[in-house]
Amino acid sequence: MPVELDNSSTASGEASVSSTGNQNPHPKPTAKKKRNLPGMPDPDAEVIALSPKALLATNRFVCEICNKGFQRDQNLQLHRRGHNLPWKLRQRSSKEVKKKVYVCPEPTCVHHDPSRALGDLTGIKKHFCRKHGEKKWKCDKCSKKYAVQSDWKAHSKICGTREYKCDCGTLFSRRDSFITHRAFCDALAEESAKAQTQPQPQNQDQAVANPNSDSDPKVQAVDSSPPAAPAPPPPPPPAAVVPVQVSASGPVAPALPQSTSVISSSVLPIQSSELPQNSTPIVEEAPTLAPAGMNRNCSGSTSSTSSGVFASLFASSTESANLKPPAFTDLIRAMGRQDPPAGLAPSTSTEPISLCLSTNHGSSIFGTAGQERRQYAPPPQPTMSATALLQKAAQMGAAASNASLLCGFGLVSSSSSSAQQDNLQWGQRQVEPDNASVAAGLGLGLPCDGSSGLKELMMGTSLFGPKQATHDFLGLGVAAGGNPNGGLSALMTSIGGGLDLSAAASFGGADFTSKDIGRSS
Amino acid sequence: MTQEGPSSVTSSPLQFFPWMYLSPGLGSPFPWELKSEERGLCLIHLLGACANHVAAGRLENANIGLEQISHLASPDGDTMQRIAAYFTEAFADRMLKAWPGLHRALNSTKISSVSEEILVQKLFFELCPFLKIAYVITNQAIVEAMEGEKMVHIIDLNSSEPAQWINLLQTFSARPEGPPHLRITGVHEQKEVLEQMALRLAAEAEKLDIPFQFNPIVCKLENLDLESLRVKTGEALAVSSVLQLHSLLAFDDEMLGRSINSPSMSRNINSNWSDRASQMNKRTLGEWLEKEPFHMYSPGSDLATPSPLSPAPKMGSFLTALRALSPKVMVVTEQESNHNGSTLMERVMEALNFYAALFDCLESTVSRAPLERQKVEKMLFGEEIKNIIACEGLERKERHEKLEKWILRLELAGFGMVPLSYHGMLQAGRLLQANNYDGYKIKEQNGCLVMCWQERPLYSMSAWGFRRYD
Numbered sequence: 001m002p003v004e005l006d007n008s009s010t011a012s013g014e015a016s017v018s019s020t021g022n023q024n025p026h027p028k029p030t031a032k033k034k035r036n037l038p039g040m041p042d043p044d045a046e047v048i049a050l051s052p053k054a055l056l057a058t059n060r061f062v063c064e065i066c067n068k069g070f071q072r073d074q075n076l077q078l079h080r081r082g083h084n085l086p087w088k089l090r091q092r093s094s095k096e097v098k099k100k101v102y103v104c105p106e107p108t109c110v111h112h113d114p115s116r117a118l119g120d121l122t123g124i125k126k127h128f129c130r131k132h133g134e135k136k137w138k139c140d141k142c143s144k145k146y147a148v149q150s151d152w153k154a155h156s157k158i159c160g161t162r163e164y165k166c167d168c169g170t171l172f173s174r175r176d177s178f179i180t181h182r183a184f185c186d187a188l189a190e191e192s193a194k195a196q197t198q199p200q201p202q203n204q205d206q207a208v209a210n211p212n213s214d215s216d217p218k219v220q221a222v223d224s225s226p227p228a229a230p231a232p233p234p235p236p237p238p239a240a241v242v243p244v245q246v247s248a249s250g251p252v253a254p255a256l257p258q259s260t261s262v263i264s265s266s267v268l269p270i271q272s273s274e275l276p277q278n279s280t281p282i283v284e285e286a287p288t289l290a291p292a293g294m295n296r297n298c299s300g301s302t303s304s305t306s307s308g309v310f311a312s313l314f315a316s317s318t319e320s321a322n323l324k325p326p327a328f329t330d331l332i333r334a335m336g337r338q339d340p341p342a343g344l345a346p347s348t349s350t351e352p353i354s355l356c357l358s359t360n361h362g363s364s365i366f367g368t369a370g371q372e373r374r375q376y377a378p379p380p381q382p383t384m385s386a387t388a389l390l391q392k393a394a395q396m397g398a399a400a401s402n403a404s405l406l407c408g409f410g411l412v413s414s415s416s417s418s419a420q421q422d423n424l425q426w427g428q429r430q431v432e433p434d435n436a437s438v439a440a441g442l443g444l445g446l447p448c449d450g451s452s453g454l455k456e457l458m459m460g461t462s463l464f465g466p467k468q469a470t471h472d473f474l475g476l477g478v479a480a481g482g483n484p485n486g487g488l489s490a491l492m493t494s495i496g497g498g499l500d501l502s503a504a505a506s507f508g509g510a511d512f513t514s515k516d517i518g519r520s521s
Numbered sequence: 522m523t524q525e526g527p528s529s530v531t532s533s534p535l536q537f538f539p540w541m542y543l544s545p546g547l548g549s550p551f552p553w554e555l556k557s558e559e560r561g562l563c564l565i566h567l568l569g570a571c572a573n574h575v576a577a578g579r580l581e582n583a584n585i586g587l588e589q590i591s592h593l594a595s596p597d598g599d600t601m602q603r604i605a606a607y608f609t610e611a612f613a614d615r616m617l618k619a620w621p622g623l624h625r626a627l628n629s630t631k632i633s634s635v636s637e638e639i640l641v642q643k644l645f646f647e648l649c650p651f652l653k654i655a656y657v658i659t660n661q662a663i664v665e666a667m668e669g670e671k672m673v674h675i676i677d678l679n680s681s682e683p684a685q686w687i688n689l690l691q692t693f694s695a696r697p698e699g700p701p702h703l704r705i706t707g708v709h710e711q712k713e714v715l716e717q718m719a720l721r722l723a724a725e726a727e728k729l730d731i732p733f734q735f736n737p738i739v740c741k742l743e744n745l746d747l748e749s750l751r752v753k754t755g756e757a758l759a760v761s762s763v764l765q766l767h768s769l770l771a772f773d774d775e776m777l778g779r780s781i782n783s784p785s786m787s788r789n790i791n792s793n794w795s796d797r798a799s800q801m802n803k804r805t806l807g808e809w810l811e812k813e814p815f816h817m818y819s820p821g822s823d824l825a826t827p828s829p830l831s832p833a834p835k836m837g838s839f840l841t842a843l844r845a846l847s848p849k850v851m852v853v854t855e856q857e858s859n860h861n862g863s864t865l866m867e868r869v870m871e872a873l874n875f876y877a878a879l880f881d882c883l884e885s886t887v888s889r890a891p892l893e894r895q896k897v898e899k900m901l902f903g904e905e906i907k908n909i910i911a912c913e914g915l916e917r918k919e920r921h922e923k924l925e926k927w928i929l930r931l932e933l934a935g936f937g938m939v940p941l942s943y944h945g946m947l948q949a950g951r952l953l954q955a956n957n958y959d960g961y962k963i964k965e966q967n968g969c970l971v972m973c974w975q976e977r978p979l980y981s982m983s984a985w986g987f988r989r990y991d
Contacts, residue, residue, distance in 0.1 A: 143955055169959075385884075386600040386877035387977055389561040396562070 045099035047114045052105050055128050106132045126150075561601035564593050568608055568873065575612050576865040583616055596895065600880045607903040608873070611910035615865075618911065635711055639681070641900040644893050646682050649886060650958045651972055651980050654949045655763050655854040656685040658970060661945035662984040663759045664692050666850035670757040673701045676750055676848075678742060678765040680707025681714050683721035685761075690722070694729040701757075706736040706750055715739060743769060743835075747842045760843060760851035764980075766927070767855060770920035772835035833930065840934030847987050850939060853931070856921035857971055857981040860909045872909050875921075876902055878977040885960060924969055924981040937988030940968030 054060070059069020061076040065083045070076040073090065080087040101117035102124040110116055111127065118124045126148050135145035137152035141159045146152035163171045164178035168185050172178035384392075571586030587609050594605035617624045646652045667673050673693075677686070686705055693700040705722065709715050715737035726733030738749060742765055752758055843851065858875040862868045879902060887894045908919040928938065946963055949970075953961050962973040969983040 141951070384558045384561060384601075385881040385975075386561070386604055387874070387881050387975065389558065389601055390565060390874055390877050392558075393562050393565040397566075 045101040045117075045119070047103060047117055048100050049103045050105060050124075052128065052132075055105060055125055056133075104128055104132075557599055557601075560593050561599070564590060564601050564605040565873075567593070568605055568869070571609070571612055572866055572869040575615055576869075578619075580616055580619065583612065587613060596899065600877070600884050603898060604873070604877055604880050607876075607898070607906050608869070608910070610903065611907040614907055614911035635713065637896075637900065639711070639714060641896055642681055644897050645901055646684070648893065648897060649883065650953060650956065650961060652682065652763065653684075654952060654963065654972055655980065655982060656682070656688060657949050657952060658941060658945045658982050659761050659763070659852040659854070660685070660689040660692055661948060662850055662852050662939070662941060663689065663761070664696070665942055665945075666759060666939070666984075666986070667701065667757055669698065670849075671701050672704075672753075672756045674704045674706065674752060674756040674758050676752075676758065676760045677705060677707045678745075678760065678762040680705075680709045680718050680737075683718050683725075685763075686718075686722050687725045690725050690729055690731055690733070694731055700729070700731040702732040704734045704736065704756070706738060708738045708740065708742060708745060710739065710741055712737070712739050743772060745839075747846065750846070752846050758846055758848040760848050762851065763854045764856065766836070766853060767861075767920045767922060768918040769836045769839055770833055770861060770922070771915050771918050773833035836930060837934055840931060840936070844935045844987065849986060851936065851985045852982065853927060853985065854980060854982045855924070855927055857923055857978040858921050859923050859926075861920040861922050865910065868909050872906060874977070875979070876906060878974050878979060882960070882974040882979070886958065924966070924971065924983065927981070927983065928969075931983075931985050932988075935988055936985035938968055939984040939986040941965075941970050941982065941984050946970060 059071055061070040061073050062068065063070070063076060063079055063083070065080075065085065068079065070079065077087040077089050099119070100121075101114070101119050102121055103114050103117045104111035104124060104127060106112060106128065109131065111118060111124070118127060129147040130151070133147040135147045137146045137149055138144070139146070139152065139156055139159050141156070144155060144159075146155065158173075163173060164175060165171050166178065166182050166185050170181060170185070172181065567586055567590045571583050571590060574580070574583035574586055590605055590609050593602065594609055595602045596606045597603070598606075614624075617627065663673075663675065675686075675689075690700075690703070693703065703726070707715050707718055709718075719735045719737060722735050723733065736751070738745070740746075856875070859871050860868050860875070862871065880898065883894055883897060883902075905919045908917055909921075912918075932938075943965075946965060949963050952958075953963070960975050962976070964971045964973055964978070966981075969981055971978045972980040972982070
């Protein structure tokens with residue numbers, strides 16, 4: 001298609017030269033003798049308007065023999081030598097080289113106007129691609145796309161190298177945006193961490209002020225610093241509960257910064273349990289914290305079957321263990337921020353199940369104040385995630401259920417409360433460590449243990465076997481009823497010890513335990 | 522009091538639930554306002570107790586339990602409430618099967634809408650990253666295995682989401698050596714889905730200028746005749762199985778009977794075997810059975826050594842058949858949970874934990890309000906839960922098993938594990954980050970990948986190749 005020539009030398013800025021699709025391999029630049037306004041372009045420069053195709057063409061000079069393309073005419077000429085064709089290398093012309101400026105072929109572009117022409121061919125090429133081209137190159141680390149290959153390469157080199165990372169996990173490549181974000185982010189984080197009771201006293205005040213009641217008495221007791229009175233708001237737990245929890249907050253506290261206490265129930269136990277423990281974590285469904293306190297309540301105040309106590313217990317422990325899943329990560333981070341004690345860091349990465357382990361022996365579950373019972377001030381999140389609830393129930397069930405031995409994971413020997421269980425306990429105790437270590441060693445996932453704990457809990461509801469197991473042994477077969485494990489309990493009592501649980505409790509985990517039980521007993 | 526012994530227990534937690542044993546006529550037994558957590562814990566207790574009753578056949582007690590739960594559960598409530606709602610529905614369904622006529626009648630007018638089902642699958646794909654990651658990893662494994670191959674044939678055991686293969690097409694077209702000639706055979710029960718796939722994929726291949734062919738096979742997985750796949754010599758074969766294999770385990774259950782411990786079964790198993798084989802009239806099954814050593818699958822051997830693997834001839838034969846096709850790579854994605862336990866209680870416990878995590882995950886990824894989330898919960902998860910709890914035998918298709926079992930099964934069938942590449946894992950991680958999926962993790966475990974939600978493993982992915990018997 002012929003190139004339109006506008007020869008009218010009108011006022012500058014008028015040019016509307018457009019060269020349309022140019023099939024000619026040698027796109028002849030339209031010599032446009034036009035005056036250009038100052039600014040950058042040289043008024044005497046020759047304006048060259050290339051078509052988009054010409055602009056994007058990489059090899060504009062083509063050999064007629066073999067059709068090989070070259071970016072420069074000089075290269076083509078040298079190539080022609082090889083074909084024994086007449087070649088002519090253009091010398092630098094004697095006359096002054098006319099300065100050339102280029103316009104963008106895209107009519108809507110501001111550089112389409114000769115007065116805004118760009119002086120560099122490569123520059124106009126890149127401009128055209130960047131602004132009017134399709135972004136074909138994509139960074140594979142982030143999702144930025146580029147139309148110009150060199151831009152893309154340059155970015156890829158930098159991408160990911162210098163990054164600022166906020167505590168909340170967001171990445172920034174620019175320092176200023178990072179700082180700005182951090183200012184806001186911190187505010188948010190602090191707000192949620194309020195409940196987590198920062199180690200500093202003033203934070204404690206904040207923590208106290210927040211709506212989680214039990215954390216306060218806990219916090220105080222643990223820290224032995226006297227921050228605000230338990231003016232804390234909501235359901236003030238009955239006095240009975242408070243002392244229990246307070247006392248339960250053991251000596252573990254000093255080891256851990258206050259804030260860690262706020263960690264979700266699943267995480268916390270491990271910190272507390274691992275720290276004072278030197279032995280391998282024994283897999284026990286024994287609840288470490290909240291349940292411990294609760295159990296004590298249970299056992300201690302069996303008379304007080306008032307649902308009120310229970311409810312408040314729930315309330316207190318609820319708040320303490322309350323976390324929404326996203327907050328979970330916040331807390332972990334908050335924990336991390338506290339410069340975690342040795343036992344902490346590894347603990348966060350361990351399987352959740354191990355988190356539920358208490359390394360105490362059954363008897364000590366109820367007993368010692370040294371129990372890692374730590375009341376945490378949870379963030380003001382209303383709903384607990386279902387998984388957290390299940391873990392909690394597992395802990396509770398394991399602790400409180402007297403049918404613990406039935407499901408044979410040798411967990412809770414909370415049976416201390418039940419005298420009838422004594423004869424069973426010995427077998428159980430023996431089994432426990434093995435089970436625990438096996439299970440721990442095998443890194444059983446949460447579901448396994450959680451479920452076993454839950455199972456116990458639920459079995460406990462209708463079984464109450466162990467108590468009566470001794471009677472069962474005598475052939476009453478009461479609680480066993482239709483429960484598959486009922487017979488087991490009788491079996492266990494009769495044989496007195498860890499048994500072939502695999503038959504009854506055909507958990508995957510049971511396979512391991514049965515082996516161990518076999519070994520241990 | 523119909524309950525045995527709770528009153529005699531002095532320190533049972535249930536003493537704090539005295540209302541559990543109230544007569545049903547009292548209406549809502551909760552005089553006080555329950556907080557969300559209390560309610561959740563109550564629900565868990567109740568669910569467990571109810572499951573116990575259902576498992577033992579104590580329908581009366583289960584009924585009471587269900588009623589109590591109904592006061593607390595709700596499909597519109599918080600996570601635990603919703604989970605409880607679906608679980609109780611499953612329990613009820615199971616209980617109702619005690620009256621087959623009743624059960625049939627109630628379910629006879631159910632309108633199953635294919636488009637709804639398809640929509641729900643799509644929703645699940647879009648809302649949660651699990652399928653996306655599964656596809657990314659699968660494709661990555663395929664691309665790596667097919668390096669240098671000119672003819673690639675992929676068998677998709679559940680061909681429902683075009684995005685999976687569109688991504689592969691794009692990856693192939695960007696290959697330095699250029700795209701291979703690609704053939705995809707998709708298996709699905711519904712013709713419409715396959716037609717849609719064919720259209721989308723053909724369009725994409727056209728756009729990318731990749732020689733492409735799509736072969737639809739409309740059939741159920743269990744009826745899949747491997748001959749119909751028409752694997753040609755010279756083709757490099759890849760198999761993609763996303764949440765499909767477990768349904769085959771249902772047949773083994775049916776064939777072997779539920780009790781693998783019963784000695785009588787083990788005696789009969791071999792004699793029944795050929796009968797059943799001929800009954801089933803499947804060339805694939807019969808063919809391979811002759812070649813398979815029976816002892817591998819007899820329950821007797823299982824009893825002798827406490828192996829966690831239940832015998833699975835159908836699965837075994839299917840896998841062996843697949844292996845006989847000499848695939849270069851087979852990528853298996855499965856739910857990481859044991860929902861194939863032989864007792865109901867086991868399954869309830871595992872399912873509770875698994876679906877609790879899934880519900881949590883869905884809740885946190887999608888806000889509470891949308892209808893979509895409820896759809897996915899009800900029509901996808903709810904149905905799975907119902908299947909796991911209420912169905913038995915052939916009906917129970919959702920026989921999820923843990924990775925370790927799959928590894929055993931696949932190795933038994935002659936596959937060798939191909940470790941999933943680090944690059945794939947990185948890609949998946951980037952996908953999560955780029956799309957702001959918080960709380961998800963991808964863990965590597967002995968060459969396999971496990972997708973977790975907050976430390977709870979949910980889906981496992983592994984890749985398998987041809988293992989030569991040395």
